[in-house]
Amino acid sequence: MLVPIALLVGVLTLVAWWVHQTFTYWKRRGIPHDPPKIPLGNTSELMKTMQLSHILKRTYFKYKNKTDGPFVGFYVFAKRFLVVTDIDFVKTVLIRDFDKFHDRGIFHNERDDPLTANLTTIEGQKWRTLRQKLTPTFTSGKMKNMFPTVLNVGDELIRVFDEKISSSSPQTLEVTNLLARFTADVIGVCAFGLECNSLRDPNAEFVRMGESAINERRYGRLVDLLLFGAPKLSAKLGIKTLLQPVEDFYMNIVKDTIEYRNKNKVSRNDFMDMLIDMKLKYDSGNKEDGITFNELAAQAFIFFLAGFETSSTTMGFALFELACNQDIQDKLRTEIDGVLKKHNGKLDYDSMRELTYLEKVIDETLRKHPVVAHLVRITTKPYVHSNPKYSIDRDIGVLVPTLGIHHDPEFYPEPEKFIPERFDEDQVKQRPACTFLPFGDGPRNCIGLRFGRMQVIVGMALLIHNYKFELHPTKTSVPIKYKVKNILLSADGGINLNVSKIARQ
Template sequence: MAVLLVLLVGVLTFAAWFVHQQFTYWKRRDIPHDAPSIPFGNTSEVMRSKQISDVFRRTYFKYKNKTDGPFVGFYLYFKKIALITDIDFVKTVLIREFDKFHDRGVFHNERDDPLTANLVNIEGQKWKTLRQKLTPTFTSGKMKTMFPTILDVGDEMIRVFDKNISENKDSLEITDLLARFTADVIGTCAFGLDCHSLSDPKAEFVKMGTAAITERRYGKSLDVFLFGAPKLAAKLRMKQSVQKVEDFYMNIIKDTVDYRIKNNVKRNDFMDMLIEMKRKHDSGDKLNGLTFNEIAAQAFIFFLAGFETSSTTMGFSLYELANNQDIQDKLRIEVDSVLKKYDGKLSYDSMREMTYLEKVIDETMRIRPVVGHLIRNATQRYEHSNPKYYIEKGTGVIVPTWAIHHDPEFYPEPEKFIPERFDEDQIQQRPPCTFLPFGDGPRNCIGLRFGRMQIFVGMALLIHNFKFEVHPTKTVVPMEYRADDILMSSKGGIQLKVSRVGKP
């Protein structure tokens, strides 16, 4: 009994010492930081009252230009984080010293939770090899072949908008409709499936996509491990994927792969490219091939990343255009004139001539970036010119995208929606890494071409066909964000008045 008591006291003493060491790290180094609370660190409001990127934004503006170094200290649960407050250091982390910051340090567990072992999460040489294998699948040539498929889904979206307008003329909740559009686009391009999300509001692809982002396998209480100690969580064989989501996507991918191989089906889409890599692996070419679990993880993240980010960006764009009718009118004139030049048809080439649309989309992603922060993990010790500001191996690094996008030093009157900020001369006046909706450097978003393409198609068709206005009572101005979503999304959706162009 005495021995057990001594052991218990020893364990508790060690635990108390460990916790104290973790939460006094920045204080011992004399790095500016906000006092943490145990066990949340500086994130006690996250998932409750504040969106996580908003907490990073607040910290950025509190300390920017008030310290003698390029970052301040931050605690993400137990994990120590260097939160960048200097734009030049953003370039150092993402580009100049990429070899020291190439990992994200987020949870993945290839053995027990195969869908988490995707290109977004994995690390080191495994990430580098996979990125090299997948890069050829996202060339402009491949995008061109997928364009007609996206256009077909876009035409269906216009029909569904028309149907909804005729049924409910007062207002329309647009975020759900846009999510169903991107679910159908990516479901077709990534899985070769007609998901029928636009025609069926209860379609499984949308339900499972939403569940994958918003639902927690263990509830919010164990986020302390998944987000604060991801490597420990993986060693404890924890999983992030909700079981129904894992089962749904693994079964869909298995059925799709089996059917295509058995029937020699070729669709020249993303899944075709993944299957080709699986064939290589099965034939012994492990260097260039991928296992079934590996292709499942990539198909899953391709769907998840493109489904949520693209639809949310489109919703944010329409919200801004509803609040800025002069910009909407100017955009419609451009879209209509380009379409007229191409006999009323949207094509890959005509889309590239819609330069003002590109600026509208970029300004939307500046003012409301769906991914409001970037995270990196130091894989080696980094030494700064100010010796006090070194970064130890294993330390997380946060690039506060939302804060940078709203910094008046780079974007005067940052809350105003001004697409002309993306005129070429204005872009050249800003420092590098001040516009980061897709990240930057070697670990930027591999699917940015595809994401931009489906947003372009959706927005061009919608603006050509419909007028979007603020509803006097149902549109929330200013927009509120969900606190329980790691991505930035509108709280309660977006309600707008929608009418056919040329009709009252």
């Protein structure tokens, strides 16, 4: 009887010691931080009353310029993180000392859950090699080839809007769902060569599977904690995150697309063509320049997932801000109408680049509502600071509070106001590096930002040219309320706007 009791006491003592060591890490280092609550750390409000990016924003403003170092301590459950509070140290993490902070520490399981092993999650040399292989697929020349395809889907978006706004009086529309279906169709055709028809069918499989991949997981909260806290152990245990129907759906689409194009000698100059070329190199023995089938499927999957949600959400936020600021909407419409008139009513890749005020509207939207509102890195090598107290051990998480930086009046006076002129060239030059981070920065920035911007510009240009967007007196939430249970910023309840057709002579 005494032996089991002794073992129990020993185990409990060990657990108590581990908990104490874990949750006093920053205190023992002398690093400023909010006292953690066991077992939730500094995230007791997470996904209950606050979104993570808003918790980080609060921490950023609480400690910025109030400590003797560039960051403060933070606990996400039992995992040790630091929150960067100095803008120059953001540059250190993302650019200057990138070799010490190049991984994200996100779960991926190449063997059992192959779609999770994509460019956003993989690490080290494997990431570097794949990034080098994929970078040529996102050049401006490749974007120009894909532009007509994006424009065709944009024209379909306008036809769908026209059908919903048949009368002369304004119609109330929830715009985020329509915009998600637009981006699903754009990426479906560019990444997979498929006419998804999501705009015509609200229940289209592409949209349903995309939403399922973002919002649903195989397991409950406890397994999610393991995936977050010990991603490498989780992979070794063979844990999968994606639901099986989601994995099967994307794997089968990729397989069928490759077989069809190879069999019928189909070439579309799209993203899938470029991936297939790399797979053919691998199959012919050129493994250095090629990719495997699973690697191809994973990149097509993340290209769809990343562009589908972020681009449509950005467009929704932009339409909301333009509805709140009619003078800006009028100014933007004048620019768009002028560029279209100059080019015989047609938008093409070159004329798109003349929409400079639209670019600023999009940038200001991304500043005020960055869909990816914080960045995560993991210290892959010890970092030595001039003040030894602020040196960083290996495997410490780094959180860059993008939302806080974007709302910092030091960089953006009156940050709650929507002012596209903040992105006039002279104003941009006056701000320090890394004060605008909707796509990240440095070697691990968003590889698809050119494509994402292109589809947003096309969609916004066509919508503002054809319609006026106004706030609904009761259905539009002002200011926007964000979903607290999402990792990405998105509007709770969608964005309901009054939409009316622009009368033209």
